[in-house]
Amino acid sequence: MEPILIDVPEELHTERLHLRLPRVGDGVAVAAAVVASRPELQPFMPWATDTYGDADGEMWCRRVIARYFLREQISYSIYERATGEFIGGLGPHRIDWKVRLCEIGYWIRTDRAGNGFMTEALNAVTAMLGTIGLRRIEVRCDERNLKSAAVARRCGFVHEGTLRANVLDAVGEPRSHMIFSHIVTEPV
Numbered sequence: 206m207e208p209i210l211i212d213v214p215e216e217l218h219t220e221r222l223h224l225r226l227p228r229v230g231d232g233v234a235v236a237a238a239v240v241a242s243r244p245e246l247q248p249f250m251p252w253a254t255d256t257y258g259d260a261d262g263e264m265w266c267r268r269v270i271a272r273y274f275l276r277e278q279i280s281y282s283i284y285e286r287a288t289g290e291f292i293g294g295l296g297p298h299r300i301d302w303k304v305r306l307c308e309i310g311y312w313i314r315t316d317r318a319g320n321g322f323m324t325e326a327l328n329a330v331t332a333m334l335g336t337i338g339l340r341r342i343e344v345r346c347d348e349r350n351l352k353s354a355a356v357a358r359r360c361g362f363v364h365e366g367t368l369r370a371n372v373l374d375a376v377g378e379p380r381s382h383m384i385f386s387h388i389v390t391e392p393v
């Protein structure tokens with residue numbers, strides 16, 4: 206089937222979270238969460254710059270809405286059900302519908318970290334991806350990013366290896382990426 210014809214859920218519900226596609230107008234909430242989490246995001250997310258603001262948040266929302274319809278990227282915004290607040294995002298990008306693989310990235314607002322929310326969200330998205338025909342789900346993270354690696358391991362992803370000096374960080378220094386994968390036929 207042509208990827209654009211594949212039906213992909215626009216929202217997912219878990220015990221404590223509501224995951225949904227970004228909407229036009231969400232950019233202010235996204236920017237507030239990024240600004241509140243800058244010290245934790247900056248070492249690993251080059252887009253979380255010192256000048257990140259409302260327009261950046263809004264451009265992000267509009268770009269991922271467009272990519273969703275092309276089935277190039279599926280980015281969910283994460284809302285805490287107890288408060289209704291936006292607390293982060295996750296979802297697959299680098300989707301190869303032919304090989305049936307993708308890579309998932311994620312981030313959480315710092316004041317909501319340490320509650321298992323990302324583990325809950327990643328488990329839900331991973332399970333959904335199996336239902337729309339994807340088979341291999343990757344998480345790639347800097348070898349210093351122990352919290353990200355812990356989320357992947359907690360969700361049953363297997364560390365396949367580490368690519369040495371395969372990326373540059375925000376200041377142009379070489380960094381090594383750990384590669385984790387989950388094959389959807391494997392139990393989580």
Ligand SMILES: CC(C)(COP(=O)(O)OP(=O)(O)OC[C@H]1O[C@@H](n2cnc3c(N)ncnc32)[C@H](O)[C@@H]1OP(=O)(O)O)[C@@H](O)C(=O)NCCC(=O)NCCS
Binds near residue numbers: 317322356
């Ligand atoms: C990576 C990141 C999303 C991890 O967030 P997190 O809140 O630590 O992840 P989880 O939601 O799985 O929470 C796990 C923590 O909650 C605790 N926890 C509490 N209740 C829990 C529950 N019900 N289930 C699982 N863990 C629970 C765990 O013990 C763990 O605590 P610890 O960090 O003290 O060991 C966050 O550090 C982040 O946004 N970093 C910056 C961006 C980034 O690096 N993204 C990844 C790029 S590849």
